[in-house]
Amino acid sequence: xxxxxxxxxxAHAFYDHFERKGELPHQTHYCPGCxxxxxxxxxxxxxxxxxxxxxxxxxxxxxxxxxxxxxFDTGNVQAAHGRAPAVATxxxxxxxxxxxxxxxxxxxLAAIGTAEIIHAANRGESMTVIFVNNGIYGMTGGQMAxxxxxxxQSTTSPGGREKWNDGYPVHVCELLNALDAPVYLERVxxxxxxxxxxxxxxxxxxxxxxxxxLGFSLVEVLSPCPTIWKLTPVEAQKFVRDEMGALFxxxxxxxxxxxxxxxxxxxxxxxxxDVPRLIGLTSGEEAVPAAERDLDLRxxxxxxxxxxxxxxxxxxxxxxLEAGYEVSWLPSYGPEMRSGTSNCHVRIGRHPVDSPLVSxxxxxxxxxxxxxxxxxxxxxxxxxxxxxxxEVPEGCERDDVRLAAIPVTAIADGIGAGKVANIVMxxxxxxxxxxxxxxxxxxxLRRLIHNDRYYELDLAALERGREEGRKLAAEAYxxxx
Amino acid sequence: xxxxMVVTNQEExxxxxxxxxxxxxxxLRLSAxxxxxxxxxxxxxxxxxxxxxxxxxxCPEPGGITVERLVKVA
Numbered sequence: 001x002x003x004x005x006x007x008x009x010x011a012h013a014f015y016d017h018f019e020r021k022g023e024l025p026h027q028t029h030y031c032p033g034c035x036x037x038x039x040x041x042x043x044x045x046x047x048x049x050x051x052x053x054x055x056x057x058x059x060x061x062x063x064x065x066x067x068x069x070x071x072f073d074t075g076n077v078q079a080a081h082g083r084a085p086a087v088a089t090x091x092x093x094x095x096x097x098x099x100x101x102x103x104x105x106x107x108x109l110a111a112i113g114t115a116e117i118i119h120a121a122n123r124g125e126s127m128t129v130i131f132v133n134n135g136i137y138g139m140t141g142g143q144m145a146x147x148x149x150x151x152x153q154s155t156t157s158p159g160g161r162e163k164w165n166d167g168y169p170v171h172v173c174e175l176l177n178a179l180d181a182p183v184y185l186e187r188v189x190x191x192x193x194x195x196x197x198x199x200x201x202x203x204x205x206x207x208x209x210x211x212x213x214l215g216f217s218l219v220e221v222l223s224p225c226p227t228i229w230k231l232t233p234v235e236a237q238k239f240v241r242d243e244m245g246a247l248f249x250x251x252x253x254x255x256x257x258x259x260x261x262x263x264x265x266x267x268x269x270x271x272x273x274d275v276p277r278l279i280g281l282t283s284g285e286e287a288v289p290a291a292e293r294d295l296d297l298r299x300x301x302x303x304x305x306x307x308x309x310x311x312x313x314x315x316x317x318x319x320x321l322e323a324g325y326e327v328s329w330l331p332s333y334g335p336e337m338r339s340g341t342s343n344c345h346v347r348i349g350r351h352p353v354d355s356p357l358v359s360x361x362x363x364x365x366x367x368x369x370x371x372x373x374x375x376x377x378x379x380x381x382x383x384x385x386x387x388x389x390x391e392v393p394e395g396c397e398r399d400d401v402r403l404a405a406i407p408v409t410a411i412a413d414g415i416g417a418g419k420v421a422n423i424v425m426x427x428x429x430x431x432x433x434x435x436x437x438x439x440x441x442x443x444x445l446r447r448l449i450h451n452d453r454y455y456e457l458d459l460a461a462l463e464r465g466r467e468e469g470r471k472l473a474a475e476a477y478x479x480x481x
Numbered sequence: 482x483x484x485x486m487v488v489t490n491q492e493e494x495x496x497x498x499x500x501x502x503x504x505x506x507x508x509l510r511l512s513a514x515x516x517x518x519x520x521x522x523x524x525x526x527x528x529x530x531x532x533x534x535x536x537x538x539x540c541p542e543p544g545g546i547t548v549e550r551l552v553k554v555a
Binding site: 001002003004005006007008009010011014024026027028030031032033034035036037038040041042044071192193196197200226232233234237 | 482485486490492493495496497498499502503505518520532534535537538539540541542543544546547548549550551552553554555
């Protein structure tokens with residue numbers, strides 16, 4: 001006695017009802033004859049076959065398959081255009097037991113997402129990428145993709161793709177094969193029955209390797225787009241087999257499944273406790289009691305690159321931090337390492353810093369004339385400004401600001417190193433205005449200056465700066481912010 | 482009795498014809514009639530199915546085609 005038993009049916013990895021199309025709860029949104037439906041089925045069968053539905057997370061792209069999450073009864077995340085491998089990296093690293101599948105089209109993966117796919121592959125992220133290549137932007141109406149064949153017309157290549165204008169079709173598997181890390185790269189096609197069965201095997205293998213804990217796998221699937229290609233589904237299938245297949249030859253580009261070692265679930269990173277030692281921090285790990293004194297310093301330091309503007313700010317912030325204040329240090333500079341304008345904003349105070357930006361400073365340290373001219377008008381009445389020069393330049397007077405001119409570069413040259421001019425200015429500041437104890441400043445210098453010779457020079461510069469500051473204070477001013 | 486049996490989902494089918502093209506014994510065809518969405522859905526001619534399952538893979542719709550095979554039961 002015989003009877004019929006189901007051998008091929010809708011995969012369990014699909015939802016029973018698709019909510020995408022309200023009145024068509026079993027139909028996908030894809031056009032008749034679209035390759036996405038077939039790839040979805042092959043992927044769903046592989047997920048069923050490996051029994052991993054409950055721990056699979058599908059990352060869907062931007063493109064026609066953006067709605068893959070309406071179909072797969074798995075975890076689903078929809079990524080920004082081209083970013084599926086980056087999102088998949090985050091998911092896999094935070095949930096190492098999950099089986100992460102990035103599903104992408106050729107516009108998504110090979111154009112806007114080129115950086116993400118290359119670096120995810122290069123890091124050997126343990127993920128499976130299903131790359132559906134139809135050689136065109138389908139969802140947006142048929143623009144040329146990086147994978148469009150030469151000579152092929154599209155809305156953005158109306159005269160046909162031209163190599164000198166548009167470049168050559170990008171071969172993703174071959175490109176990734178130049179990298180060391182990927183475990184498995186294969187190009188398959190949906191051009192005929194045999195090719196579809198090979199595609200099924202490849203997708204299953206790519207998933208299986210991830211289940212085994214191996215690294216990066218990518219299966220490129222040549223897939224028809226009958227609507228945009230303006231072919232019937234059957235013609236489109238033949239086009240995939242004959243023309244796409246001639247350009248992008250199907251076949252296994254790399255399979256290191258046998259020899260690849262399992263990738264550690266988490267990449268080795270130093271323990272947090274080891275970080276201070278690794279970056280050479282010898283102190284500062286102990287808790288610092290909060291400072292008692294009320295202080296709200298908003299310091300702007302400005303000059304040109306190479307004058308130690310940023311360093312001066314860093315020393316101040318570091319010293320303030322050690323003294324138990326809330327601090328911030330915000331550098332702002334051009335791309336030049338030397339001679340561009342450079343300034344930084346430092347806040348030191350008893351209350352948490354609301355904004356690191358100093359637009360109304362109560363301390364201005366101007367290491368050159370343009371900086372003084374630029375920032376002096378912004379100094380708060382009652383504030384302090386120190387200028388690097390013998391006298392305050394004409395037109396920079398302010399009655400309501402305590403303004404001092406100290407030729408710190410000349411003084412630094414006098415002690416043998418123009419580079420320490422910034423620290424001369426710091427010494428003067430300590431004398432002219434209540435900032436932090438010198439002991440804290442010395443501590444900050446010790447931590448920040450690794451070269452012993454410069455450290456000694458800085459201490460000398462600090463002392464010279466204090467002398468200058470004392471002279472000025474004795475002459476005219478009653479300082480203190 | 483044929484070795485196989487194929488059931489097409491008339492309402493889900495979009496009439497792309499890939500299964501008709503894929504079927505090795507050529508026992509599938511597009512119906513002369515329309516389904517309620519306006520497609521000519523695929524249908525089984527009624528005999529000759531081998532149960533190979535190729536049409537299942539060729540069909541882009543998740544539940545468009547179900548294939549059954551003849552098995553012996555005690």
